Amino acid sequence: MMNNLFSIFDPLTNIFNLPINWMSTFIGLFFIPFTFWMIPNRHFILWKFIIMKLHNEFKILLNFKKNKGSTFIFISLFSYILFNNFLGLFPYIFTSTSHLTISLTLSISFWLSFMLFGWINNSKHMFIHMIPQGTPTILMPFMVLIETISNLIRPGTLAIRLTANMIAGHLLLTLLSSSSNMMGTFLLIFLILAQIMLLMLESAVAIIQSYVITILSTLYSSETN
Template sequence: MMTNLFSIFDPTNNMWNLQLNWMSTIIGLTLIPMSFWFIPSRQMMLWNITLNTLHKEFKILMGPHQINKGSTFIFISLFSMILFNNFMGLFPYIFTSTSHLMLTLSLALPLWTSFMLFGWINNTQHMFTHLLPQGTPPMLMPFMVCIETVSNLIRPGTLAIRLAANMIAGHLLMTLLGNTGPNLNLTLMSLLIIMQITLLTLESAVAIIQSYVFTILSTLYSSEIN
């Protein structure tokens, strides 16, 4: 039962040996109306306001000592990509690519690896100080170093699992409720539809929040290497 239930999230549709479900990561670009590209369209103005707000917030989080002044745009692009894929998964019969660790780890692991390589190569002493919080008693220093090292190593995994788990949880709940629909009477069916609409609204908020959380945590991790 559980195998069949979770199999709905597997990229199984294929043609000419190509996994077509992964096309959902780019096929949504065709759904963007042409008016979005006309300046000054309202959609473009709203998106520009969002990007400017994110740029200011990321700039504050990264601090005044950031190496490249345009590095915030990396995280803005990351936010846009995750948000786009999260929303694509809310449409019926469209594969949710961000619910798979294959994609989320592909985003988190290279970011974390590049941060670590840059930090340990260029700011080695600064990275060592992060392993030992200020004011730690001498007796606890070896344990704190081990704890900080482990917490640093699991960061890409926690980033990836957090995004994938939150995206798949709501979809799984909606699937479970939807499968009970044919066995319900008219009154319970109306209640089920209201619950599904509520869950869809909640999933829309989760799509925005999770893309924001993933990007904010990546920004904070990058600020620690300077």
């Protein structure tokens, strides 16, 4: 039971001794036809509308006039996480964003780049950010310690937030589906309805989590400017 329950999160599952689970990260590229980029259609118009909304929101936080093009980094991050979250909802497709290997790699990479950029180019601003305005003198050492710790745990909280939300929904779906063999026809109908509702909820979680991770990364980046 436990082996079957957690087998969906097993990155060591292989075919002919080839660990190809992580290739699911790139499977979606094959689903996008060339006409998507060349001929305007409803999918392209919808995706362009989403990208422009994100661009208009991010450029307010990132001081777009000073750092032109910076919003596309975070739009790409949003697209990547959203794409992998949705792929994990399909049967027999490995969910890479449910593993800290992917989420920690993304969060630490972005966090390190923000810190290096901030301390090299805006070191005075980074020191000022350690002590909130109006802090009493006697509390300044404690505030520096607290701000330093909160800054260091940021990549971990980002990664755990994404991973935990992806794991929770998938585990619940797996638990419900594994109990279907012991149910009668009447209860099975309710189980199917519950599974459909959970899939809709997981679709919303996939969108919300990709947006939350991206907006938090944008806010962390804006603090270094």
